[in-house]
Amino acid sequence: MPCDLRRRVPESVVHLVQPVDGGVARVVIDLVRAQTRAGMRVVIACPPGGELPRAAAAAGAEVRVWLAERGPGPNLPWEAAYAGRLLRRAGPEVVHLHSSKAGLAGRLALRGRMPTVFQPHAWSFEALTGPAARLAAAWERRAARWAGRVLCVSEAERARGEAAGLSARWSVIPNGVDLERYPEADGVARRGARAALATVHGLPQRAPLVVCVGRLTRQKGQDVLLRAWPRVAARVPGARLALVGDGPERPGLGAVAGPDVLLAGHTEDAGPWYAAADAVVLPSRWEGMALAPLEAMAVGRPVVLTDVGGARETLPEGQAPHCLVPPGDPDALADALAALLLDPARRAALGRAAAAHARRSHDVRRTAAACLGLYAEMLAGRGGEEAGPRRPGGPEPVPDAREFSRP
Missing domain, CATH: 3.40.50.2000 (Glycogen Phosphorylase B;)
Structure with a gap:
């Protein structure tokens, strides 16, 4: 310079x-x-x-x-x-x-x-x-x-x-994203995070876990995710969904969430949730470029996003077919999440590529x-x-x- x-x-x-x-x-x-x-x-x-x-x-x-x-x-x-x-x-x-x-x-x-x-x-x-x-x-x-x-x-x-x-x-x-705050989390870190969340929130340590981090608002689309979730749970027995955040939509979301959905509330540090997750999802209706998926990718977790705003620019090259779905489409969202939860090898490969991409570009x-x-x-x-x-x-x-x- x-x-x-x-x-x-x-x-x-x-x-x-x-x-x-x-x-x-x-x-x-x-x-x-x-x-x-x-x-x-x-x-x-x-x-x-x-x-x-x-x-x-x-x-x-x-x-x-x-x-x-x-x-x-x-x-x-x-x-x-x-x-x-x-x-x-x-x-x-x-x-x-x-x-x-x-x-x-x-x-x-x-x-x-x-x-x-x-x-x-x-x-x-x-x-x-x-x-x-x-x-x-x-x-x-x-x-x-x-x-x-x-x-x-x-x-x-x-x-x-x-x-x-x-x-x-x-x-x-x-x-x-701050890569020191969101270091890549290996299997040991994942097990430690799951154990801590099991103690605080009662989440089963071995259950497949999808995490959505974001303010509970119409923009972030958690209502679409809850419409999709029963289809995911039917295909992936024992799966759990955690909505991490708070906001004006919490009462309505809580009224329709089933027993396999945790409304975890606000957190000052989402890092343990990313580390514990098998996949991270953000079904937004609109965005510029959301920060939560970048944080999750830095930790080494695959993300499923709706095709809005800068979502395509967020993902590593080649991940869009696995990780990008149309906004407002619960069926497509359920298919993408279930496919990831049922394929550990693909999840691991996508997570490694996501972590490398976050370090290279974000x-x-x-x-x-x-x-x-x-x-x-x-x-x-x-x-x-x-x-x-x-x-x-x-x-x-x-x-x-x-x-x-x-x-």
Whole structure:
């Protein structure tokens, strides 16, 4: 990396974030760790509670309270004004807006008056239907001009934005995972994790186990998984399903879950669940690029995903026929899961390939370094659409985040 780019890495950044838990929070926490190590002053502005404020402070960030509801509502004008005041007082060189709510309030507040990166983490209009979806897409088309870069986590996410009519300065940087936090788990680690879960949750140690990690929401599709599960259980006697996470859909899911389904609730560390699993599933209705499958792959577990967002880009080459199913199709989902549970040799091969792929293409250090490079390019006023790894040609080599540290 040329020396002049190293000198242009900003000294300060503010991340405006809502939500404060789940995959978005974990992405931001990883960025905070890398950016503070690179010598930057990092400020997190977010609502209180959740995982993000505590972990960001532990990583060395300044945490400032931004009172904002999760979705748009009548308080939006006040939330935007409050965000604007926070951002102006912090005085950063770069503002990084995460997810649709922060993107809405932050761009309304700044309107391009500060160097701004907007990262949707899945488009807001994908979560909506009818007039609401059209209104959200119209807003994104208008607000794209107020972002120095629109940062997508997959080529599919960018393509979806372009199809909705957005004209933006695009960058694509795939999500990454902390490989030290999610080491590959061998048979010994699996048995240890199963023993621990048997003690806490009563799961049979030798039962085939499918794990779904994600917030219990319509987006993540756990309702489709529960419709598929009886077909899996009929073909794989004794199989168990664990839904790891919490959210607004928990009461409804609990009402239809059978005795072979465990609603495990929220966890601060999903690593033991991945290690214990025979397969990991995420039947989402829409995504940018989900983090949980990448974490599971790093641990060495095969994943079954719905063909939405960046799912195809998540998987190693050649795994789509085994691991990708249409969204909202419980029969296809059941077939894919049952086939994996009944074929230990295939599971092992897919898991080994998944672990190698996660280390090769989704190391969070590469993601963080590419994000720092994006900031530097934006501040330097350099042209070009892409600042990060691209698909389908494969990721370009990205330097370690330490290469961006100032002397």
